[in-house]
Amino acid sequence: MSLLATLFVSFFQVGLFAFGGGLAALPLIREQVVVIHPWLTMGAFSDLVTIAEMTPGPIALNAATFVGNRVAGVPGALVATLGCITPSLIIVLLLARLYAAWRDKxxxxxxxxxxxxxxxxxxxxxxxxxxxxxxxxxxxxxxxxxxxxxxxxxxxxxxxxxxxxxxxxxxxxxxxxxxxxxxxxxxx
Amino acid sequence: MRETRPGLLTLFLSVFKISAFTFGGGYVIVPLMRRRFSEELKWVAPEEMMDMIAIGQSAPGPIAVNTSILLGYRLMGLKGALVSVLGTALPPLIVLTVVSMFYDAFRESAWVAALLNAMRAGVAAVIADVVWTLAGGVFRKRRALPVALMVAAFLAVWAFKVSVVLVLLACGLAGFLDAWLRARRGGKEGAA
Incomplete structure (x- = not known):
């Protein structure tokens, strides 16, 4: 698999399994980018956490953009962000339809x-x-x-x-x- | 009832601005969305906005992304959902790309460190304001169950470090059982 495809799949998993928002996503990101793939050292990961928390925006997307940039430049940032968002788009749109259908039940x-x-x-x-x-x-x-x-x-x-x-x-x-x-x- | 008709451009600019300037992640972003879309623009009723936030927190993925998708979909269908998620995702892409270029200078600047540190006090004030409003709403229902769930969920997460997934499952189940019991008792009243 090409590097960009691997990045997408890694962050797709982060988006899919992170219940509880960005802070819950951080351990999953660590597993993907430090343990499974040799993309960041543990020191760089702890810098990543600091930066993701002290810059504006959703923490998980900040982390995805930072890692994507480090691994494969701007295309990497785009792909990692897209991977992180795609599970939300699928699951939440289904939930939105359920909500519209069931909200009076x-x-x-x-x-x-x-x-x-x-x-x-x-x-x-x-x-x-x-x-x-x-x-x-x-x-x-x-x-x-x-x-x-x-x-x-x-x-x-x-x-x-x-x-x-x-x-x-x-x-x-x-x-x-x-x-x-x-x-x-x-x-x- | 609505002050302005929902429009794609206003939706995009509103979520873009919130995502671009809000420090502290989803738990801070989502209350600001509530303030913007229910209080300022009056596009969605506050109760419905709270439902969207509750669903957004219970689904996997970034809370701010989930809530912005729900909000966009509710206002303008699939088109709205895509515009809304784009508005939420673009600021981190731009800001973090710039920050990662100037990472070393950024990390070592005393000014940046002092500024970010002091901004945390402002973030804390914003969340305190939101919690004040939201908790007030829960107390005003004058029912024991929501208040008990709120206090128990806070203690579970804060003092006992219980996982957020478990807390949400337990609270959803408690609400479901409550509605079921009340329906069995034959009361036609809707769940609060």
Whole structure:
């Protein structure tokens, strides 16, 4: 199989078996690009995780583009992304038709009524992980390790969102710019 | 009821912008889609948007991709689904291609590191805002089961590191049994 076909098949499997979003996809990507194929070293893979998490966009697609680029340039990036998306297109379009046909059935509504609160819980758990990382860095939770600048940014950002209905993208960038400027200016 | 008619260009630009500027992956992107498409554009009812997010999280693959496919399909059929997924996938392709070219400079810049670090506080605020709104909706139903599922699912994932697949299966099953029991009791009320 050519390199591009192999890339497609690898990321097709990642897209097919990653339940739970991009973070769940990372172990599958590791298996494909470090263990099964000699595309990245473990060190390069951990850089990949950092980059995929700190750039905007879905983490799995960021990872697919990065690996594709490293392995086979821009065509590789396109093929890896396409491979990652194709299973979603097939499965989710089937689900969309089921939803359209069944959305008024009590049993299907029951399943969705169970999934909705779980969805909120998953978003909350992901958010709490990010909150702790933003407030305490990699060092774990402690009062001494608390980043006061980040805490102030968080509080002001939340206020802006709740009270003035500010744009989320604006809040993220404002926190980034103000936080970074204060930290670099005072050498925190 | 709708402020504007759904159009392919607005759909594409909206998902493109969300994917291009949202740090933190699917769990942050999906709430922003809800805000854009149900609150700002009013193209889909909030309840239906939550259904799409729930289905998008339960299917394999990137959550943001799944939800954008569902949303596009619901608004404008297959054409909408393809345009929507293209809008979601293009920004990572462009951004990561550029980043992988300047990888070494990017990784060692103190400015970039400080900026990304500080942006996390903003991301945390955005998610806190979303969770506040969504959890409020769950509490307002005044039913014990959804609240219990929400708290149990949070503890399972956060404190006990249970796999997301198991949590979703268990919650879907609980909702199904609840609807079945209520139907057997003869109540004609729809499941909440």
């Amino acid at each position: 009590a049993a299907f509504q029951g399943v969705l009524a169970g999934l909705r609160p779980a969805t909120v819980a998953l978003i909350a758990a992901a958010g709490l992980s990010i909150f702790i990382l933003a407030m305490f860095g990699e060092g774990g939770v402690s009062l001494a390790g608390l980043d006061w600048v980040s805490l102030a940014c968080f509080a002001l950002g939340l206020m802006a969102l709740r009270i003035w209905k500010a744009s989320p993208i604006l809040v993220i960038f404002a926190c980034g710019a103000v936080g970074a400027a204060v930290k670099l200016a005072f050498g925190i």
